[in-house]
Amino acid sequence: MSASLGIPAPSAPTPRRAPEPGFDAAVVGAGVMGCSVALHLAYGGMRVALLDRGPLCGGATGADAGLLGVQASPPVLLPYARRGQEMWLHMAAWAGGGHVQAVACPGLSLAFTERDAVLLQESAQLQRQAGAPVMLISGGRAMEIEPGLTDKVLLAAHCPAAGFASAHLTGRAFRSALLTAGVEVFEDRPVSAVDQHRAGFTLATPTGAVHARRLVLAGGARLGEMAGWLGFHLPIRVRSRRILVTDRMRPMMRTVLSMATEQLHLAQHGNGTAMIDSFWPEMGERPRDETLREAVRLAAFAIPMLRAARLLRTWPVLEAETVDALPALGPVPGVPGAWIIGGVPAGYASGPCFGMLLAQAMLGLEPELPLFPVDRLPAREIA
């Protein structure tokens, strides 16, 4: 792989200034997906620029609840989630010692009603078919595994391989690895437009243009907007969740809990705080305080001890989701050298894996697991 090509800048703001050296690849968006692609491209010998309008992992990644191995559907994503979880647990090994305090623990998915139980049975069967060691257990058995649990559980699905990470540390964990690998990190450097030409791409930013032969769009909730830079319409919608955090309680939980309805996930971190990841109809009609109270009520129903805690903080997380809820992971159709990554809800857990796979494909290698090219989606060119 040749290093800096020094592509002349057709739209350089000041002709007298020497153009910034060209990169083999520019990654726009420094969340978990962008960081992982950038790092693995650099490991493959490319000269990489990583740009973000804010700080490293300052968006949805740093705000994530960091729950691993709780995404039950669709089953086709299970191998990616498992590989991602493995990567988080052993991050120090591939990220120069950086880590996110990831720990493994069992996961329990809970049914409180007959309707929940049917949902749970269906998803457990699909997961088993996809190779996940999921077992259906009684409420009594679930209480033995999770001492904090209510006795109102009708049926539970037990997965031995779940866990959680301290997602707020992700930016710190990636940073030294990226710099050591030679990635040029441009924080607070918003890209406003991309000019596509024969030699590659020119990215317009307020503090000067960046040139690169390849382009990776890794913009999280803004992925659709970024695809628009290349005249590509990505059928995607923005989904929101809300994370709720309690103050410190005595250690009581040993599992990651999920509701069969997937409305809420819950775990207690090592410092004693409980983290609730709730699916959040933010754009809905209901007032925020009412929905927040409902999420808390559901969590406290599952773990009665939560009633003694205080709610300390909450925050929204915005994510992009493609129309078929599968990742956008592959080349941008009709734009040679441009790639796209994201579009999958709860992408934190599998993020490092997706990033590695895309980097493998961009480096001309066979990806460990198949990509999800976006030409499957009902795309159309923007006139």
Place this chain on the structure above:
Amino acid sequence: MSVACDIAVLGAGPAGMAAATEAARRGARVVLLDEYPAPGGQAHRAAPPGFRMPADSDRRAGDRLRHALALSGAELRLGHRVWDLAGGPPAQAGISRPFRIASLGPQGPAALEARALILCPGAQERIIPFPGWTLPGVIGLAAASILLKAQGVLPGRRAVVAGVGPLLLAVAARVMKAGAELAAVVDLAGPAEWQAALPALASRPDLLMRGLAWRARLASRSVAVLRAHRVLAAEGGRVLERVRVAPLSGGAPEEFDCDALCIGHGLVPATEAARCLGAAHCYAPRDGGWVPVLDKDGRSSVPLLYVAGDAGSLRGAAAAPASGRLAALAALADLGRLPPRRHARARLGPALAHAHAVRPGAAMAAMMALRPALLDGIAPETVVCRCEGVTRRDIEQAIGAGAREMNQLGRFTRCGTGPCQGRLCGEAAAELLAGRVGGRERAGFLTTHPPLRPVPIEMLLGEPAPADTAPVLAPA
């Protein structure tokens, strides 16, 4: 559960009481909310049941405001902790939504919808850590002031009173009056700063006379008053035993044995409510730090959202009522309840009163502005964020690891993510960060989301849920 009104006022201190009174007297449906069971705020705090406090000028001013409020027709919702603020009309033309104020009151969770919202949450104490500041026996000046003023409770038997601003002498005088021994008064401000503030203070001869009387009382008891001095460290085994102080210019430290240290480094406007609603803010050290961008009538960047009193700019309790009345009149005008010409006439009185009252307040705010030199006193192993046990060294390391604004610093270190939600550590952490990234504007501030204060989950849930049915989240 949700009730509609024209104007909601948050905070029943001098600004909030005056704002609610003004708006209600002019016929608006007004609801005034406060966390405490009686109106008054910190400046005019009402005595709790069973405590009888002597009337002083603060008390009398508060009683006048309380009396007017009681006659105004404003509805009081006391004992309500506001934990979420949402809604409000969008900045561009569009469908106008009311503000929604979620609170936890004596009867459980409540919500209020209001067409206009006036925020009067006041100020909070600025804390700049120093070795030993977390020892039992060290309390804030404002906290000491509340203990002494509202409850007549002494913070200790032999006290050092330290820091800066008008509370310094007030607390010192009250400590002595309450019968405790005063070991020393340690003032960050030097004689020259007091000299410079004198002309502004002279516009309030009553306050000036009170200050002089306090100083005379200190002199008559031969209490050591150290000007341009700072506290280097609080020391002791399990509790505070002594305080080490030194001149700001350097020089030999002195030690004072004591069992209480009342220390405050000024006040900071409470801005979380305005931030939660997305109002634009700017950094203005002479107004107290980060403050909402306001016009002269208290209008924020969010339509129909107003800020009055110390929360908008530190100008003290004397200036707060006029600023509350200006905001109330502006809200009435913006809601179409006060024609422009009548509004112009009505605002003249409070505008004049405000202009007169802000001078001494501004002089005090300037004296209380954060002194970056104090940051040098934070040792590497000194805890800055006591909720999460984050030391100065942890913060410096996180900055070295790439944290360049407050939210990233919080993610990297957990600084400001504990129960105080950054209220105690925010100023010191931001100042440490600002020194490395080139200013407080760059360092930014923690993004505010609900809850505005930590809320007990039991209270949030209100009535116990039916025990056998799982609650279900509403579908999207």
